[in-house]
Amino acid sequence: MAETRPDRITGAQALIRALEHEHVELMFGYPGGCILPAYDPLLDSEIRHVLVRHEQGAGHAAEGYAHVTGKPGVAMVTSGPAATNLVTPLMDAYMDSIPMVAITGQVPTAAIGSDAFQECDTVGITRSCTKHNELVMSPADIPMAIRQAFHIATTGRPGPTLVDIPKDCLIAEMDWYWPTDQEVLDSLPGYRPNIKGHPRMIKEAAKLILASERPVVYAGGGILKARAAEALRDLVELIDAPVVTTLMARGAFPDDHPNCLGMPGMHGNATAVTSMQKSDLLIALGARFDDRITGKVDAFAPTAKVIHVDIDPAEQGKVRKPDVPIVGDADYVIREIIREIRARQAEGATQADTSAWKSTISGWREQFPLTYEMSEPGAALKPQYCIQQLHAHAPEGTIVASGVGQHQMYASQFWRFNEPYTWVNSGGLGTMGFAIPAAIGAKAARPDRTVWAVDGDGCFQMTAQELVTATLEKLPIKVALLNNSYLGMVRQWQEMFYDERYSEVFLDSSNTPDFVMWAESMGCAGFRVESPEEVAPTIEKANAINDRPVVIEFRTDAAEGVFPMVPAGASNDDLILHPSQQDRAAALQEER
Amino acid sequence: MSGSMNHHILSVLVQNRPGVLARVAGLFARRGYNIFSLAVAPAEQEGRSRITIVVDLDSAPLEQITKQLFKLIDVIKISELDPRRSVERELLIATVRAGTEARGAVLELVTIFEGKIIAVADEVLTVSLEGHPDKLDDFEDLLDSYGIVELQRTGRVALPKLDRGARLRAVN
Ligand SMILES: Cc1ncc(C[n+]2csc(CCOP(=O)(O)OP(=O)(O)O)c2C)c(N)n1
Numbered sequence: 142m143a144e145t146r147p148d149r150i151t152g153a154q155a156l157i158r159a160l161e162h163e164h165v166e167l168m169f170g171y172p173g174g175c176i177l178p179a180y181d182p183l184l185d186s187e188i189r190h191v192l193v194r195h196e197q198g199a200g201h202a203a204e205g206y207a208h209v210t211g212k213p214g215v216a217m218v219t220s221g222p223a224a225t226n227l228v229t230p231l232m233d234a235y236m237d238s239i240p241m242v243a244i245t246g247q248v249p250t251a252a253i254g255s256d257a258f259q260e261c262d263t264v265g266i267t268r269s270c271t272k273h274n275e276l277v278m279s280p281a282d283i284p285m286a287i288r289q290a291f292h293i294a295t296t297g298r299p300g301p302t303l304v305d306i307p308k309d310c311l312i313a314e315m316d317w318y319w320p321t322d323q324e325v326l327d328s329l330p331g332y333r334p335n336i337k338g339h340p341r342m343i344k345e346a347a348k349l350i351l352a353s354e355r356p357v358v359y360a361g362g363g364i365l366k367a368r369a370a371e372a373l374r375d376l377v378e379l380i381d382a383p384v385v386t387t388l389m390a391r392g393a394f395p396d397d398h399p400n401c402l403g404m405p406g407m408h409g410n411a412t413a414v415t416s417m418q419k420s421d422l423l424i425a426l427g428a429r430f431d432d433r434i435t436g437k438v439d440a441f442a443p444t445a446k447v448i449h450v451d452i453d454p455a456e457q458g459k460v461r462k463p464d465v466p467i468v469g470d471a472d473y474v475i476r477e478i479i480r481e482i483r484a485r486q487a488e489g490a491t492q493a494d495t496s497a498w499k500s501t502i503s504g505w506r507e508q509f510p511l512t513y514e515m516s517e518p519g520a521a522l523k524p525q526y527c528i529q530q531l532h533a534h535a536p537e538g539t540i541v542a543s544g545v546g547q548h549q550m551y552a553s554q555f556w557r558f559n560e561p562y563t564w565v566n567s568g569g570l571g572t573m574g575f576a577i578p579a580a581i582g583a584k585a586a587r588p589d590r591t592v593w594a595v596d597g598d599g600c601f602q603m604t605a606q607e608l609v610t611a612t613l614e615k616l617p618i619k620v621a622l623l624n625n626s627y628l629g630m631v632r633q634w635q636e637m638f639y640d641e642r643y644s645e646v647f648l649d650s651s652n653t654p655d656f657v658m659w660a661e662s663m664g665c666a667g668f669r670v671e672s673p674e675e676v677a678p679t680i681e682k683a684n685a686i687n688d689r690p691v692v693i694e695f696r697t698d699a700a701e702g703v704f705p706m707v708p709a710g711a712s713n714d715d716l717i718l719h720p721s722q723q724d725r726a727a728a729l730q731e732e733r
Numbered sequence: 734m735s736g737s738m739n740h741h742i743l744s745v746l747v748q749n750r751p752g753v754l755a756r757v758a759g760l761f762a763r764r765g766y767n768i769f770s771l772a773v774a775p776a777e778q779e780g781r782s783r784i785t786i787v788v789d790l791d792s793a794p795l796e797q798i799t800k801q802l803f804k805l806i807d808v809i810k811i812s813e814l815d816p817r818r819s820v821e822r823e824l825l826i827a828t829v830r831a832g833t834e835a836r837g838a839v840l841e842l843v844t845i846f847e848g849k850i851i852a853v854a855d856e857v858l859t860v861s862l863e864g865h866p867d868k869l870d871d872f873e874d875l876l877d878s879y880g881i882v883e884l885q886r887t888g889r890v891a892l893p894k895l896d897r898g899a900r901l902r903a904v905n
C-alpha cells in the first residue's frame with residue numbers, strides 16, 4: 142500500500158480518527174460552538190458518545206469509566222463555560238491519579254486573546270489541575286497532541302490531560318499522519334517515568350521486611366493503578382503481614398482475607414489506625430501519606446521504619462521521610478521484593494517472629510469491630526444498616542460509586558470489598574456530586590455489572606440531572622440515597638467541634654424535594670424506605686429492575702455519626718471510638 | 734540582596750514551548766515555593782531554554798522543589814548548582830544621582846568596579862555592571878549613598894564551574 146498521495150482530512154476528522162487510533166470506544170461530552178466541527182465526523186465513527194446534561198457529569202463519568210477499566214476516560218466539551226465546568230472533574234482526577242483525556246473547543250486562533258464569545262484561557266485555568274495540557278495551534282499538530290495526551294495520562298503516575306483545540310484548527314485541512322511511538326517519546330524528552338525501582342533499595346526493603354516484628358502493609362490507590370492486586374496478595378501471603386487498604390485502595394486486597402484490617406485514616410477502624418501507629422515497619426505501596434491517613438504527621442507511626450514504593454518521585458519524602466524509598470511501578474517492584482525475599486529465604490534467612498504482633502492485632506479486632514446501634518422501632522433508619530443490606534443483596538462483582546460525606550464513609554466501612562475496581566469514589570478532592578455521573582461512567586464501561594451509587598441528599602442535588610442521561614442512554618444504574626435531611630458530615634463536625642451550633646447544614650429535604658417524584662420524572666423507578674423491614678424487600682425490587690435506573694431513598698437518622706474518628710489535625714492515638722466502645726479505649730494502647 | 738544562605742540555584746533545561754514559563758511559575762505559586770530571582774533565555778540547543786531560578790529554601794526543601802519541577806512534562810533536566818561549584822553572573826543597570834559635586838565620586842566607583850557609563854544627563858548617570866551577584870550587591874549599596882533613581886537587575890544566570898585546567902581562565 143504505497144502512500145504517495147497525502148490523506149487530506151479536516152482537523153476535526155483527524156481528531157476523531159486519532160481517538161479511534163487510541164482505541165477509544167466510549168466518550169462523554171456536550172457540544173457547543175467551538176467544538177461543533179468535531180461533532181460532525183463523530184456521526185460517522187464507531188465511538189459511542191454519551192450526551193450528558195452538564196459538563197461536570199461528562200468529566201466524572203469519564204473518571205468512573207477509568208476507575209473500573211484502567212483505560213483513560215474521555216470527555217469532550219466546548220470552550221468557555223463548558224471548559225470551566227470541567228475544572229472540578231479534572232482536579233478530582235488529578236488528585237486521585239485517574240487517567241483521563243479532556244478535549245475542549247477553543248475560539249479560533251485569530252480570536253485568542255480578544256475576549257471573544259465563550260473564550261476562556263482553558264490551558265491557563267487547567268494548568269494546575271492537569272498532569273499536562275496543550276493548546277493546539279495548527280491542525281497538523283492534532284494527532285501528536287492527542288497521542289501525547291493519552292501517553293501522558295496513562296503512563297507513570299496516571300492523571301488527567303487536556304487538549305484545547307481552536308475551531309479553525311478543527312475546520313482546516315491537514316495531511317493525516319499518526320506519530321510512531323518513537324516520535325512521541327522524542328517529542329517528550331523530559332518525560333521518562335521510572336518503572337523498575339532501584340535494585341539496592343529492593344534488597345534493602347526485603348531485609349527490613351524479614352527483620353520486622355510488627356509490619357503493616359499500607360496499600361494505597363497506586364496498587365489499583367498499577368494493577369498490582371495480585372502481586373500485593375502474593376507479598377502479603379508470603380510474609381503473613383496485616384494489610385490496611387486506604388479509601389482509594391478499597392478492593393485492592395479482599396476485605397474477607399484474614400490479613401485484611403480494612404480502612405485506616407480519619408474514619409478508619411481502630412485496628413487499622415492503631416496497627417499503623419504501633420508498627421515497626423510500614424510497607425507503603427502506592428500510597429501518599431495523605432493527611433486523612435496520617436493525622437498529625439509528627440505523631441504518625443512514630444516507631445515505624447518506612448518502605449515507600451511510589452512511581453512519583455515527588456511523593457518520596459513529601460510528608461514522611463522513608464527509610465527505603467523505591468521509585469517504580471508498584472506491580473513490578475512488589476514482584477521484585479517477593480523475588481528478593483524468596484532468594485534470601487532460600488539462602489537460609491528467616492523472618493522475624495511476628496506472632497506477638499498478630500495476637501495483639503487480633504485482640505484489637507475482637508474488641509473494636511466497626512459498630513453501630515440498630516434503630517429503635519419506628520425511628521429513622523441507620524445508614525450503616527442500609528449499606529450492609531445493599532451489600533448482602535448485591536450480585537457478585539457489584540460496583541459501588543459514592544458521593545462525599547457520611548454516606549461515603551459508611552459505604553467504605555460497611556461494604557465488603559473483595560474485588561479490585563469495584564469501588565469508585567472521590568478521595569483526594571472530596572467532590573460532592575461525584576456518585577451519579579461516576580456510576581454512569583462505570584455502568585457504561587461494565588454494562589454486565591450491577592452499579593450502585595451511594596449518595597447523600599446533598600450530593601444528589603448537585604448532579605441528579607445525570608439520571609436523565611442514565612435513562613435515555615440506557616445505563617440503568619441504581620442509586621441508594623441516604624437522606625438524612627442534612628449535610629451530615631458537616632453537621633457532625635458542628636456537633637462535635639462547634640458545640641452543636643448547627644449553621645446552614647439543614648437541607649430540610651424530607652419533603653422538598655420529593656426525591657421519588659424527581660427520580661420518576663427523570664425516567665427512573667423511585668422508592669422510599671422508612672422502616673427496617675422494608676429495606677431488604679425494596680433492595681430486591683431494585684435489583685430486579687434492569688430496564689431503567691432506580692432510586693431508593695432511605696430515610697436515615699440525622700443524628701448518626703461516623704465513628705471512629707480522628708479529629709482533623711489530631712494524632713491517630715487520639716481517635717474517638719464509637720460511643721459504645723469508649724470504655725475500653727485503653728486496650729488500644731496496651732502492648733502485648 | 735542575593736547572598737542569603739537559604740538561596741539555592743536551579744538551572745532548569747526546558748522545552749521551549751508556549752506556556753513553559755507559566756508552568757514553572759505556576760508550580761512555584763501553587764506549592765508555596767518562593768522564587769528569589771529568575772532568568773530565562775534560549776539555551777545552546779534549538780528548541781530548548783534554560784531557566785536559572787534562585788529559590789528560597791525557607792519555603793520548602795530543595796528536594797521537593799526539584800522533584801515537583803521535574804514532574805512538569807516540559808522540564809528536561811534540572812541541575813542544582815552549588816554556589817561554590819558554579820560560576821554566576823548578573824547584570825545591573827542603574828540611574829543614579831550624579832550632580833556636579835557627586836559626579837566624580839560616582840565615576841570613580843564605576844571605574845573601581847569596572848562598570849560602564851551607558852547614558853549621561855545633567856543630574857544623573859545611567860551605569861551598568863556585570864559580574865557576580867555579590868559584587869553587584871556591593872556596588873548597589875555604594876551607589877545608593879548617592880541616590881539611586883531607578884535600578885534593574887536581570888536575576889542571576891549560572892553554569893557549573895569547569896574542571897581545574899579550564900577554570901584558570903575564569904576570573905570571578
Ligand atoms: C462540592 C463540595 N462542596 C462542599 C463540600 C463540603 N462537604 C463535605 S461533606 C458535605 C455534606 C454532604 O452532604 P450529603 O450529600 O447529604 O451527605 P451526608 O454527609 O449527609 O451523608 C459537605 C457540604 C464538598 N465536599 N464538596
Ligand SMILES: [Mg+2]
Pocket residue numbers: 597598599623624625626627628629
Ligand atoms: Mg445528607
